[in-house]
């Protein structure tokens with residue numbers, strides 16, 4: 001399966017439909033990994049995407065995350 005970025009953002013995390021796949025891309029090293037909504041602390045459940053992104057740290061050490069919203073294709 002391949003992730004396709006729809007170049008769309010819900011603005012707020014809580015209005016993102018469940019069927020949308022959220023991927024976190026590190027703009028420093030380029031790695032992409034699926035975002036687990038359940039991992040969000042409660043105080044961020046209604047946060048703006050731009051508020052969440054700076055909090056996500058990549059395994060490379062960079063805090064340069066970009067959240068991508070899209071879907072999988074075979």
Ligand SMILES: [Zn+2]
Nearest residue numbers: 026029058060
């Ligand atoms: Zn990285």
